[in-house]
Amino acid sequence: MNRNMLIRLVIDLSMTVLMLVAMAYQITGNTIHELIGIILFLLFIAHNILNRRWYKTIFKGKHNVQRILSITVNLLFLVSMAVVIISSVPISRDIFAFIFINNDMTLLQIHVMASYWGFIFMAVHIGMSWGTIINAVRKMTGITNTSRIRTIAFRIIAVLIVVYGVQTSFERDMLSRLTIYNPFGWSFDESSMGFLIDHLAIMGIYISGTHYVLKFVRKQDKAIAYKDR
Template identity: 85%
Template sequence: MNRNMLIRLVIDLSMTVLMLVVMAYQITGNAMHELAGVLLCLLFITHNILNRRWYKTIFKGKHNGRRILSIAVNLLFLVSMAAVMISSVPISCDIIPFISINNDTVPLQIHVMTSYWGFIFMAVHIGMSWATIINSVRKMTGITGTSRIRTIAFRVIAVLIVVYGVQASFEREMFYKLTIYNPFGWKFNDSSMGFLLDHLAIMGIYISGTHYVLKFVQKQDNTNFQNKKVH
């Protein structure tokens, strides 16, 4: 693995960890939430700078199903994170308390709802790069061969994670968090480990789903390409 790829993986992993930290507001408290948010913002900006060439290629070349989906998800992730960062400024209490507004209900509503959407889009974004991530991990660990048993084991684990993630989504009312603002906060008797397991499993739904949807889309694109060659 080259140095640039390693740096990108470290940044992406750090962003994922920080996203989980900022989501755990009820556990960490406001000061830690804002500090982690600032670090996440800086890493997100760095991530986009390192991938700036991608923006130049949006309107170039052919746009098959996979590429259209990739562009849509990446842009939605960008918009949601931008909304989170911008809305955080007027509601900050510890990092920049000198900037305040008389009524912070609207920016708080935007901040909370877009943060959950950002969490989902981040998971989908990871899912779109999952094959690349797995290949990089294989190179780092020296795993070069394929194993049917290992493949089956990982797929069983993925199914279990998704099942648990669906249950956690209902228990944590993720649908309502994405669509309804609750000014009194979402009450949940939480432990750090319970929060981590639940949210990792919820991420697993979108990572696994996106990965296999892309495999299907890629197969369809290849089939259409072969059909065009025949005709």
């Protein structure tokens, strides 16, 4: 693995972990939440600088279904994170407390809603790159051979994660958190481990779903291309 790819993986992994920590506001408290937000902002800038060439290719080349989905998700992720960052400054109570506004409830609602949308888009974004991530991990660990048993085992684990993630989505009322109407309802007595497991499982829904949907789309594209010969 080259150095550039390793740096990208480290930054992306750090962003994923810190995104989860930032969402655990009821566990970390406000000051840590804001500090994590600043670090996330810096990593987000670094991520976009490292991937700046992608923006130049948006309107170039052939736009098949997979590429259109990729561009759409990436831009929505970018927008959601921009909203999170912009809305975080005026509602800050510690680091940017000197910026005072009379009524910050609407901005707080927008901030929370955009955070959860960013969380979903991040998971879909990871799902789109899951094949690349797995290949990179294989090279790092030296696992190059294929194993049917290992593949089946991982698919079973993926199904179990998705099932638990769907259940957790309903229990945590994720739909209301993705709307402006009721983005709160936090529980202040839950364990850190419970929060982490639940949100990783919810991420698993979108990572697995995106990965396998794209595999299906690729097969369809190959079938169409073969018929057109």
